[in-house]
Amino acid sequence: MDAASVVFTIGGMQITSTVVTTWGLMLLFALGCRLATHRLSVDQPGLLQTALEGSVLSIKAAIDGVLPGRDDMLLPFIGTLWLFVAAANLTGLVPGLHSPTADLSTTAALAFIVFLSVHWFGIRSAGPKAYLGHYLTPSPVLLPFHLLGELSRTLALAVRLFGNIMSLEMAALLVLLVAGLLVPVPVLMLHIIEALVQAYIFGTLALIYIAGGMQSREAADSRQTQPTSDKKGSAP
Amino acid sequence: MELNWTTFVLEIINFLALLWLLKRFLYRPVLQILAARQAGIEQQLASARDSEARATAMQQQFASRLADWEQEKAAERRRFDAELATEKERQLAKLGKELAAERERSAAQDANRLATQRRQLAGEASVQARQFASALLGRLAGPELEGRLVQLFIAELDALPEEQLAEVRAGLDGQGQGVVSTAFELPAAQRQQVSAAVASRLAPQLALEFRVDPALLSGARLSLGAWRLDFSLAGELAFFPEAASRGQRQQP
Numbered sequence: 256m257d258a259a260s261v262v263f264t265i266g267g268m269q270i271t272s273t274v275v276t277t278w279g280l281m282l283l284f285a286l287g288c289r290l291a292t293h294r295l296s297v298d299q300p301g302l303l304q305t306a307l308e309g310s311v312l313s314i315k316a317a318i319d320g321v322l323p324g325r326d327d328m329l330l331p332f333i334g335t336l337w338l339f340v341a342a343a344n345l346t347g348l349v350p351g352l353h354s355p356t357a358d359l360s361t362t363a364a365l366a367f368i369v370f371l372s373v374h375w376f377g378i379r380s381a382g383p384k385a386y387l388g389h390y391l392t393p394s395p396v397l398l399p400f401h402l403l404g405e406l407s408r409t410l411a412l413a414v415r416l417f418g419n420i421m422s423l424e425m426a427a428l429l430v431l432l433v434a435g436l437l438v439p440v441p442v443l444m445l446h447i448i449e450a451l452v453q454a455y456i457f458g459t460l461a462l463i464y465i466a467g468g469m470q471s472r473e474a475a476d477s478r479q480t481q482p483t484s485d486k487k488g489s490a491p
Numbered sequence: 492m493e494l495n496w497t498t499f500v501l502e503i504i505n506f507l508a509l510l511w512l513l514k515r516f517l518y519r520p521v522l523q524i525l526a527a528r529q530a531g532i533e534q535q536l537a538s539a540r541d542s543e544a545r546a547t548a549m550q551q552q553f554a555s556r557l558a559d560w561e562q563e564k565a566a567e568r569r570r571f572d573a574e575l576a577t578e579k580e581r582q583l584a585k586l587g588k589e590l591a592a593e594r595e596r597s598a599a600q601d602a603n604r605l606a607t608q609r610r611q612l613a614g615e616a617s618v619q620a621r622q623f624a625s626a627l628l629g630r631l632a633g634p635e636l637e638g639r640l641v642q643l644f645i646a647e648l649d650a651l652p653e654e655q656l657a658e659v660r661a662g663l664d665g666q667g668q669g670v671v672s673t674a675f676e677l678p679a680a681q682r683q684q685v686s687a688a689v690a691s692r693l694a695p696q697l698a699l700e701f702r703v704d705p706a707l708l709s710g711a712r713l714s715l716g717a718w719r720l721d722f723s724l725a726g727e728l729a730f731f732p733e734a735a736s737r738g739q740r741q742q743p
Contacts, residue, residue, distance in 0.1 A: 268497050269497050270501075271498050274498055274502065274505065281505060284509060284512060288512070288517040297531060300524075304524075307517070308525060330522075331510055332510065334513065335509055338513065359493070360494055360498035360499045364498075364506065365502070365506065367503065368503060
């Protein structure tokens, strides 16, 4: 079983099944969302509209719980992460398909996007000087450790998702080969739970990393105001 | 477990494309619907608050108007009570005046009725007195009484005031004829006394005619044209109705 088999090539560029599955998911998302949001009603929402609104509001509430007041800015990115990772994780349940997140290239790409988005939102929120300055706090000596932490958490983000999803698919395949047709059903149910949990973990970790980057300005501000208040407090 | 850089790059592009697609077809429409619904709710809340404010204002206005009405009602009631008291006093005063006028009118009617009764009684008494006097004097009438009455007639003629005698003389203008009526045939001596008294007091050339008139009952009456000097019982009895009528006229 090769999870990333090349399906076709375009100008020497190998298009793997991971990319094709991702395109399929993108097509489903686009068509589904277009059809679902084609006729939204303000006064009489249907069942599907209510589910969509509930999902979006839940994502907003989760973001607002971590970063109050920033839910509108982070909703597209974090929401897309959750939805795509969950859908990609669950794709492995469809016979003949494998999860794009069982491919290290996909999880690495997602982790790289998260890595870039942390700096992007951090710089947008705090400015380049304040944001980059937080790598030198509390001491410039810790700069290598900060950089190492950035790399290691990004790597962990990619490997964690890849390892979990790949192992789930592998376990289901092994049980299916060894035990028979219906025996892997509990394993597949575990796959559903694990897929949703891993999607939640991936999105939540991305949100926490972004929140850490955006709150670097507030940390810098508090460090700047702390000595001033101490001076005021020690004044005779 | 190997990293395919083509897949890596394409997945990055795919994710960014999916991000754009979901933002375009999912987040934006749903957020717009939620915002529109929130705006509608806010509008309804604002409308409800506005309605509540208007209702509160109307309630306060109604309470204020009700209080004003109560004050106006109390003032109107006081004014009505005052007018009622004034009208009552006026009606009582008017009734008092009418009662006083009625009392006066009743007293006047009583007085008139009493005066009428008195006049009737006086008239009846006069008639009875005349009848009694006529009956008594009719029984006393005779030549002796007439002789005495003729003497009183002569004395009365002598006692007449000169102004009245002058008026009688002016009426005679030195001529004329007088008539002396008696109830009985007058003796010659008394005729001469009467003629002498008339000649001395009125006119010496006046001719006197002596007549007998039993209606006089007793006494004498001198008639000179329209002027008369009566000293007879009939003349005196005729005094009763005149006295009664004078008495009635003198009654209040």
